[in-house]
Amino acid sequence: MGEQVTRIGIVGTGVISGTYLDHLAKLPGVEVAAVADLDVSRAQTVADAHPGVRPLSSDDLLADPDVDVVLNLTIPAAHAPVHRAALEAGKHTYGEKPLAVDRAEAKPLLELAEAKGLRIGCAPDTVLGTGTQTARAVIDRGDIGVPTAASASFVTPGHELWHPAPEFYYQPGGGPLLDMGPYYVTSLVTLLGPVRRVTGRAGRSQDERKVHTGPRAGAIFPVDVPTHVTGILEHESGALTTVLMSFDVWAARLPRIEIYGTDGSLSVPDPNAFDGTVEIATAAQREWTEVPVAGGYAGAGRGVGVADLARAIRTGGPHRADGALAFHVLDVLESLLEAAAKDQPVDVTSTVERPAAVPLGASPETA
Incomplete structure (x- = not known):
């Protein structure tokens, strides 16, 4: 060995x-x-x-x-x-x-x-792939000017349609915000930096749901968390992100993540995937055009964050998908639920540095 x-x-x-x-x-x-x-x-x-x-x-x-x-x-x-x-x-x-x-x-x-x-x-370590990292490179180059706003959306009718034991998605620690929100907020923090304040609303469409697949199909289980959450994230940079996370929507045509800057807009691929097409539209070129890959671990899959951590253990350097980032993301998500419950803005008390960018052509063993 x-x-x-x-x-x-x-x-x-x-x-x-x-x-x-x-x-x-x-x-x-x-x-x-x-x-x-x-x-x-x-x-x-x-x-x-x-x-x-x-x-x-x-x-x-x-x-x-x-x-x-x-x-x-x-x-x-x-x-x-x-x-x-x-x-x-x-x-x-x-x-x-x-x-x-x-x-x-x-x-x-x-x-x-x-x-x-x-x-x-x-996790998520999806942000270390070429999708989010190419978007990061575009922003860091100044191609869309100064980012001023963003939108982020995840909607589905619910995981019970495909998962044979979906109850945990509807218990504390689950729901669309804590299940899928980490992908989106981790990507947003990677792109725009930490969040200092949030405002939100939350609700749920059903008190019970039904398992649709597997040996327990037809079983009824309770819903203990909000299943539709929307809100505003105010980043320390001043950028404002509108978020929508829902298990209550059968169909929608919404962008996963878009970043809006003083000189253009950026379309970011699914943050639950490692790659995907990044597109840009600018004041000079209004048509959406594809951005060549400009960063990230190529061909990455779940576990690349573990390899990045392992490399950091061996070299003594920092690892990117670290506990401080995960804590700040959790703080943002929990604060959003608190803002919804209190019907007032909530300050996010934690902060974090944006993790180091993943250079184009990097390997988790060396960079």
């Missing part, structure tokens, strides 16, 4: 783990060593399909000296407890979004990681 390989232990072998396993196998500097799940048979099945990966109990994985980083792919309610257990076991940790279900759970994780000299990272 090479000295420069960072060994990953995955806790949680649900739907998303397959994507991580597929992409981590292709990335330099990382190797999946073990998997664990409350359902021992599921962990065994995953291990059987990936030679060299050992199925362990969660406790054994956390204690395993051959695991350097714990990849936390549990449901949102378990994110903070698993992160804490990993840090207390002396492991670096990286997890799916959100970092925790709320700021009260999340902040002690950052404090614990700092106290122990360990790293904590968090």
Whole structure:
């Protein structure tokens, strides 16, 4: 086993783990060593399909000296407890979004990681791909002048139409804002910088929903979170972003993300994807035109943030999808829900530096 390989232990072998396993196998500097799940048979099945990966109990994985980083792919309610257990076991940790279900759970994780000299990272790492990073390069070059506003929209009729066990999407830590909002707000912070104040409204169309697929099709479950959230994010730069996140919309024609500047506008691709076409329209050229790729990890997939973290561990440099960014994004999202509940603007008390841009042609092993 090479000295420069960072060994990953995955806790949680649900739907998303397959994507991580597929992409981590292709990335330099990382190797999946073990998997664990409350359902021992599921962990065994995953291990059987990936030679060299050992199925362990969660406790054994956390204690395993051959695991350097714990990849936390549990449901949102378990994110903070698993992160804490990993840090207390002396492991670096990286997890799916959100970092925790709320700021009260999340902040002690950052404090614990700092106290122990360990790293904590968090999805989404989609912003490290060529889509958002090309848009970042366009903005940083000044091609649309000074960004003054943006719009961001995600709408769907609900994940219960395709997910066989969708309940967690409608429990604290879920809903459209905490499920999909991290992709959008992380991209917006990467492009426009941190947020200082938010205003919002929230509601829900149904108190119960129905599973549509899988062995539990027809089962009814409660909705415990808002399923339609809209609001305004005021960035520290002064730019204003209008956001709409909903599980209550059957169809719509809305941009994923658009950035509006003094000299032009920028169309940013789906922040839940790593690539996609970036388009620009300017005062001089009103027609939308495609922007050549100008940054980002090419061909990236879920797990590139883990590889970026692993490289930072080896070199001592910063990693991009870090805990401070994830905490600020969670702070923005929770503040938006608070603003909706209070019917008044809420100041976002945290801030963060924009993570370093990913240069064109970079590899997560070296940049």
